[in-house]
Amino acid sequence: MTATTHALIGTIIAAKIGNPALAIPIAIASHIAADAIPHWDTATNRKKKTFKKLFIHSLIDVILGFALSYLLIFLFFPQTNLAYTFSVILASQFFDWATAPYYFFKIKAFKWAYSFQKLFDNDLDLPWGLVIQVILLLSLVFAAVKFF
Numbered sequence: 001m002t003a004t005t006h007a008l009i010g011t012i013i014a015a016k017i018g019n020p021a022l023a024i025p026i027a028i029a030s031h032i033a034a035d036a037i038p039h040w041d042t043a044t045n046r047k048k049k050t051f052k053k054l055f056i057h058s059l060i061d062v063i064l065g066f067a068l069s070y071l072l073i074f075l076f077f078p079q080t081n082l083a084y085t086f087s088v089i090l091a092s093q094f095f096d097w098a099t100a101p102y103y104f105f106k107i108k109a110f111k112w113a114y115s116f117q118k119l120f121d122n123d124l125d126l127p128w129g130l131v132i133q134v135i136l137l138l139s140l141v142f143a144a145v146k147f148f
């Protein structure tokens with residue numbers, strides 16, 4: 001999924017689970033669960049994009065993720081520590097950060113992360129590949145605010 005979706009899932013986990021020994025592994029596992037759902041992200045049409053476009057789109061995605069996460073904390077979970085939220089977000093994006101050095105710069109030491117993600121990553125092009133993520137996020141935010 002997009003870095004933004006992973007970040008927002010991480011934010012909800014941070015807001016609801018105060019114990020890092022629990023939140024960090026759950027955040028890491030959430031990446032696998034989320035990517036198994038058919039989705040679009042900045043790498044979906046890799047072959048149709050230049051390197052520069054791929055890189056800039058991914059960077060925008062990461063920045064947007066942190067901005068919207070901040071907004072989510074501000075609006076719904078203001079009692080949550082920001083540094084803690086940031087750590088759980090990084091955990092929820094962990095496999096993508098671990099993949100990036102290989103994906104962008106072909107650094108072989110990080111190929112394991114790329115190969116691992118190939119096992120569960122499920123592509124679906126626009127618009128549905130993005131619609132699914134919006135519905136998932138709205139449902140999660142709703143559940144987190146209303147029921148937990």
Ligand SMILES: [Zn+2]
Nearest residue numbers: 001035095096
């Ligand atoms: Zn991923």
